[in-house]
């Protein structure tokens with residue numbers, strides 16, 4: 065029997081590409097240039113499976129490939145699947161898979177790094193030093209705030225939210241409050257408190273970290289009105305999806321000092337980051353690198369391959385989302 069043909073939309077770690085080649089007939093993306101809509105559509109029409117990632121907007125038209133669709137599985141490299149129209153995939157009978165768990169530590173580590181960067185004003189200090197504006201050690205300027213005894217509010221207490229809360233609580237002595245759409249128990253942090261509402265969490269927290277999926281229901285979850293509930297000395301961290309926050313309202317809050325700072329790894333219109341945001345020195349900006357460790361990226365790739373292997377062996381893929 066001919067090997068299934070897999071089209072891969074982005075460059076993958078070498079070991080993942082080697083495994084794919086050993087199992088399938090594979091078209092790799094050596095240049096790593098993102099696929100156009102036309103190329104994604106052609107991939108759906110020509111491959112048995114497409115291995116894609118965040119940034120590949122797989123909507124209904126692309127999934128259908130103008131009635132010429134051949135692919136039966138879209139194996140996403142990444143846990144978030146908000147760039148794929150899951151309903152359309154289900155209607156068309158296309159299986160969608162993702163790669164959870166293996167990026168939890170990397171993303172939680174990065175969220176913790178952003179908390180430290182924001183509360184210790186690292187960007188402003190480093191920029192000052194690089195500009196040559198550092199006159200030497202001084203005692204009172206640009207002081208940050210300590211984390212011990214402060215409250216971390218986690219919005220979305222899933223795998224990554226919980227892993228961050230563990231780091232902040234056990235490693236840095238923070239109290240933890242959390243809000244989750246559905247009721248969750250957090251046995252690993254017995255002291256963690258569930259907030260009654262997002263509003264209550266925002267008002268109580270010194271640092272708020274977002275860990276909700278980027279689905280339509282979470283668009284602008286952190287709105288202007290909700291940002292206004294945060295303490296003026298609080299910090300907002302987002303490693304989830306950019307459109308979970310009303311970016312314009314966040315810029316205003318940072319400009320006016322309505323909140324003290326932010327650490328952002330994700331943006332509403334990636335890779336475009338508003339100039340007004342880039343001009344601020346009370347925000348740390350990273351280019352969507354939450355899961356960007358070699359270890360996590362290899363494990364994510366292997367998980368995507370595991371999903372393809374199971375699917376073409378006529379088994380239910382271990383991480384099927386739709």
Ligand code: DGY
Pocket residue numbers: 117118141142143144145167354355
């Ligand atoms: C994820 O896995 O969802 C990361 O944000 C990269 O897409």
